[in-house]
Amino acid sequence: MSGMRRPVAVIIGMMGAGKTRVGKEVAQMMNLPFADADNEIEHDAGMRIPEYFEKYGEPEFRRLESDVVLDMLEDFDGIFSLGGGAPMTPSIQEGLAQYIADGGKVVYLMADPEEAMERANRGGGRPMLNGDANERWKKLYKERDPVFRSVANVHVGTRGQSPQAAARKLMEMIDQRIVHVTGSTIEPYDVRIGEGVMGQLAQVLGSKPAKVALIHTQPVQRHSDRARTLLRQAGYDAYDIVIPDAEAGKTIEVANGIWQRLGDEGFTRSDAIVGLGGGAATDLAGFVAATWMRGIRYVNCPTSLLAMVDASTGGKTGINTPQGKNLVGSFYTPAGVLADLKSLASLPNDIFIEGLGEVAKSGFIMDPEILQILEDHAGELRAFDGSTFLDSGLKDVVAELIEHTVSVKAYHVSADLKEAGLREFLNYGHTLGHAIEKLEHFRWRHGNAVAVGCVYAAELSHLLGYIDQNLVDYHRSLLGSLGLPTSWNNGTWDDVLALMHRDKKARGNKLRFVVLEGVGHPIHLEDPPADAVEEAFRRIQQ
Numbered sequence: 001m002s003g004m005r006r007p008v009a010v011i012i013g014m015m016g017a018g019k020t021r022v023g024k025e026v027a028q029m030m031n032l033p034f035a036d037a038d039n040e041i042e043h044d045a046g047m048r049i050p051e052y053f054e055k056y057g058e059p060e061f062r063r064l065e066s067d068v069v070l071d072m073l074e075d076f077d078g079i080f081s082l083g084g085g086a087p088m089t090p091s092i093q094e095g096l097a098q099y100i101a102d103g104g105k106v107v108y109l110m111a112d113p114e115e116a117m118e119r120a121n122r123g124g125g126r127p128m129l130n131g132d133a134n135e136r137w138k139k140l141y142k143e144r145d146p147v148f149r150s151v152a153n154v155h156v157g158t159r160g161q162s163p164q165a166a167a168r169k170l171m172e173m174i175d176q177r178i179v180h181v182t183g184s185t186i187e188p189y190d191v192r193i194g195e196g197v198m199g200q201l202a203q204v205l206g207s208k209p210a211k212v213a214l215i216h217t218q219p220v221q222r223h224s225d226r227a228r229t230l231l232r233q234a235g236y237d238a239y240d241i242v243i244p245d246a247e248a249g250k251t252i253e254v255a256n257g258i259w260q261r262l263g264d265e266g267f268t269r270s271d272a273i274v275g276l277g278g279g280a281a282t283d284l285a286g287f288v289a290a291t292w293m294r295g296i297r298y299v300n301c302p303t304s305l306l307a308m309v310d311a312s313t314g315g316k317t318g319i320n321t322p323q324g325k326n327l328v329g330s331f332y333t334p335a336g337v338l339a340d341l342k343s344l345a346s347l348p349n350d351i352f353i354e355g356l357g358e359v360a361k362s363g364f365i366m367d368p369e370i371l372q373i374l375e376d377h378a379g380e381l382r383a384f385d386g387s388t389f390l391d392s393g394l395k396d397v398v399a400e401l402i403e404h405t406v407s408v409k410a411y412h413v414s415a416d417l418k419e420a421g422l423r424e425f426l427n428y429g430h431t432l433g434h435a436i437e438k439l440e441h442f443r444w445r446h447g448n449a450v451a452v453g454c455v456y457a458a459e460l461s462h463l464l465g466y467i468d469q470n471l472v473d474y475h476r477s478l479l480g481s482l483g484l485p486t487s488w489n490n491g492t493w494d495d496v497l498a499l500m501h502r503d504k505k506a507r508g509n510k511l512r513f514v515v516l517e518g519v520g521h522p523i524h525l526e527d528p529p530a531d532a533v534e535e536a537f538r539r540i541q542q
């Protein structure tokens with residue numbers, strides 16, 4: 001079966017980029033085996049590459065190369081460097097696309113052209129550079145660079161860097177986790193999770209935008225400073241736009257202020273927006289991107305756990321009105337999401353814990369592994385401290401939780417962007433959760449309200465015979481062990497019921513819920529018996 005063994009990373013790039021040298025270095029640092037396609041070919045052919053070219057010609061070489069590369073993509077679990085021309089062969093392009101779709105990383109090692117050309121010409125032995133080597137190299141670079149950019153999902157610039165420094169940078173990039181979001185009605189994009197992934201801002205924005213508006217809140221200033229530096233280094237005109245924090249930023253007045261600014265600065269359709277901050281900032285930035293000139297490119301840099309696992313992915317953008325939250329907005333997907341774990345270093349404990357509410361919800365509806373990880377690390381998660389986080393073992397645990405949770409979200413969003421059915425499962429725990437938020441005048445955080453809502457939905461599932469008491473108890477014990485609330489007793493049943501009737505899942509005067517038939521098996525529940533709906537509420541009051 002394919003995918004059982006696969007390279008940790010595949011390195012592509014021009015001749016002389018350092019694919020072999022840097023690739024070996026990375027493999028050594030990561031304690032992994034290294035393979036070079038050219039060596040494998042020479043081994044199979046029983047002769048050196050220049051000799052093979054001379055004897056059989058380039059087309060025959062490309063056929064052999066393709067066979068060797070495709071075999072290795074399914075049967076090698078280290079760092080794998082390809083020959084310079086390999087990614088130009090259609091069968092290899094297909095192999096790489098499949099490898100990426102299975103979660104692989106194709107790294108384009110982007111050396112400075114002058115440096116790579118000079119290195120490629122050293123020593124000879126490169127049949128593609130026969131004749132005027134510099135001219136040949138430049139011609140190939142022109143043909144290949146755009147293809148390399150598009151077949152790779154990770155771009156690493158190494159100008160002026162030693163092989164060791166380049167290898168360290170590459171290793172950081174390889175360490176990231178990538179969830180590819182795709183679907184029939186959305187432009188595909190990647191959610192990148194890892195320490196330092198913000199460094200890929202320019203790769204994700206692409207070369208079209210000249211101006212980039214960086215929309216962020218004040219509490220994440222330190223992270224937006226880094227983003228602004230990266231944008232300027234990459235040659236964009238970066239415009240810093242600070243918005244009021246949290247829900248105060250999600251208003252028509254704030255959006256209007258930004259529209260005015262974009263107009264004054266001459267933002268065109270090819271320019272772009274970066275939203276950086278918690279879910280409120282990314283919702284607002286996405287809304288501005290969706291509406292400016294009827295839609296321009298935007299990238300999200302979520303900085304809270306909740307924004308990383310939920311708000312920044314899935315394309316719901318919006319603002320609040322005096323009548324309620326998220327009442328105005330648009331489904332508009334980002335060009336990419338960069339969930340940089342470095343941002344979490346400044347996140348307060350209570351806002352981190354709140355994010356775990358949505359993480360657990362994703363476990364209940366689809367992914368028992370999430371629940372297992374939460375169980376295994378409940379104590380450390382509950383004690384989250386941003387100041388020590390990046391140097392702790394918790395970093396990998398959190399990265400894994402984010403990857404799993406984003407995958408759950410991506411699965412639902414891919415099939416049902418506009419929430420016609422499947423996507424509603426993401427709303428597990430939200431029917432009561434939203435009512436609590438409203439009755440608490442939004443002083444309760446969303447993830448906390450969802451945690452109580454999940455216990456309520458579990459109680460309702462049990463009352464109607466879908467799940468046993470053990471699973472209800474498990475909801476309480478798991479959420480409680482993470483420091484999340486599991487009960488609420490600050491409002492009347494009449495008020496709660498009235499608000500649940502205004503939930504977006506309700507139809508006419510009928511309530512609709514998401515309940516469970518078991519972990520990973522959510523179902524829609526239409527118009528349940530009134531006494532069960534009320535009894536479940538009584539049970540979360542204590």
Ligand SMILES: NC(=O)c1ccc[n+]([C@@H]2O[C@H](COP(=O)([O-])OP(=O)(O)OC[C@H]3O[C@@H](n4cnc5c(N)ncnc54)[C@H](O)[C@@H]3O)[C@@H](O)[C@H]2O)c1
Pocket residue numbers: 217219220245246247250277278279280281283303304305306307310311312313314315316317325326343344345346347348351446
């Ligand atoms: N679009 C969607 O699909 C979707 C999904 C879920 C939630 N949301 C929206 O997301 C918002 C909630 O997101 P949230 O919980 O991130 O709230 P938030 O954006 O209000 O952030 C919470 C607080 O944490 C601060 N903060 C964020 N990251 C920080 C960091 N790294 N360091 C220090 N402080 C930091 C923020 O400035 C804010 O004060 C709501 O508006 C909700 O409607 C949207």
Ligand SMILES: Nc1ncnc2c1ncn2[C@@H]1O[C@H](COP(=O)(O)OP(=O)(O)O)[C@@H](O)[C@H]1O
Pocket residue numbers: 013014015016017018019020021022084119120158161162163166
């Ligand atoms: N970052 C670098 N700095 C200095 N020398 C390098 C660097 N990367 C590669 N080299 C040297 O350049 C030459 C070509 O590198 P190589 O790894 O063979 O490139 P490729 O496999 O991409 O064609 C080798 O002599 C290598 O040691």
Ligand SMILES: O=C(O)C1=C[C@@H](OP(=O)(O)O)[C@@H](O)[C@H](O)C1
Pocket residue numbers: 013014015016019020038049082083084085086126127128
């Ligand atoms: O660029 C090319 O077409 C080639 C590059 C070489 O690999 P390196 O890039 O490792 O030199 C080798 O596969 C062959 O000479 C063809």
